[in-house]
Amino acid sequence: MSISVDIPVPLRVHPNGDLTGNTRRYEKFLGDMAGVYRDDAAYRAAVEKHGADTLVYSVEEHRYSDEEGALVIGTSTLLPGTYGTEFAVTRGHIHAVENRAELYYCLAGHGVMLLETIDGQSAAVELTPGEAVNVPGHWIHRSINVGTEPFVTLFTYAADAGQDYAIIGDAAGMKELVVTDGHGGWASVANPEHTGYRVDVNA
């Protein structure tokens, strides 16, 4: 036999987002989020107050291969906050290989997975510990922390999926915004600046 196989790796997933056995960790800081929030004055005030080097989210992942059939397993930890009325978000992405799905399973905190298609469909799935969402292919998706503690998810997706992070910025944000509802909760409202998504992704 001459099949070359990858070796199974034990991982430990911590509710604080640590992933023992990870192959990569990356962090995003407040200064990386310019242009993400609609209320730019509120964003700039936050940078002024907390500093551009303030951690806003981190991702840990285990990737043993980039080949078809392999899976990436990871954790995403999004710290709480608001910018004007908008809750803290990740950049969001669509998979470069658009039909690739992704699982998100909530380990801690209170969040929303905001999902949109390039032809204007929208969905918001609330996640608390034990809740999950099976994100099909073709959905742009972003994590949003609507709580007061870190929002931590376990995710899995095909290692050959890739990410297009520019699609949201190119459309002046997602179609929907997740904002404070004035009663301690969250609501999804239309983003007046959204231009529609470019349709040339894997067209």
Add this chain to the structure above:
Amino acid sequence: MSISVDIPVPLRVHPNGDLTGNTRRYEKFLGDMAGVYRDDAAYRAAVEKHGADTLVYSVEEHRYSDEEGALVIGTSTLLPGTYGTEFAVTRGHIHAVENRAELYYCLAGHGVMLLETIDGQSAAVELTPGEAVNVPGHWIHRSINVGTEPFVTLFTYAADAGQDYAIIGDAAGMKELVVTDGHGGWASVANPEHTGYRVDVNA
């Protein structure tokens, strides 16, 4: 735009193995496990004592598509037990599309994921709550309950992977057996009846 997309579905994963939002549940009973354990007398005595209709494991899954790129998300609940010195196992499988990986994340209990390649490599990954294993393609794998409570895992794999459940039976069991070590723990020992795996899977 005319892309047909699947709808994101919220799921709730319970540590007892219930999966709210599932599209399928199946159950395996003691009577389904004939030939699985090496100590056939011990297996037959268990059937005599508990009845062939005794539940031994159940699987719940959410499958929205069988197409490339889609993911199946599910839970596996394997009840504890021993048959002679062997701990309770699932049938085990290799993916019909052999390069397809699978994530197992332990929600409850104490188990082992036993993994073997058709060319004789073997690995045993112990799983307690919070521990996970990223099972690469080309590995035959089986869950084993080495504890006294239900062993519950959350799993994810590509919806087009398929399963070959016959490969283990055709080899008179896996190469390794997971057995009681006589001191309250588990050990992996060679299965003297194992014939080697047939090598014509996706050859």
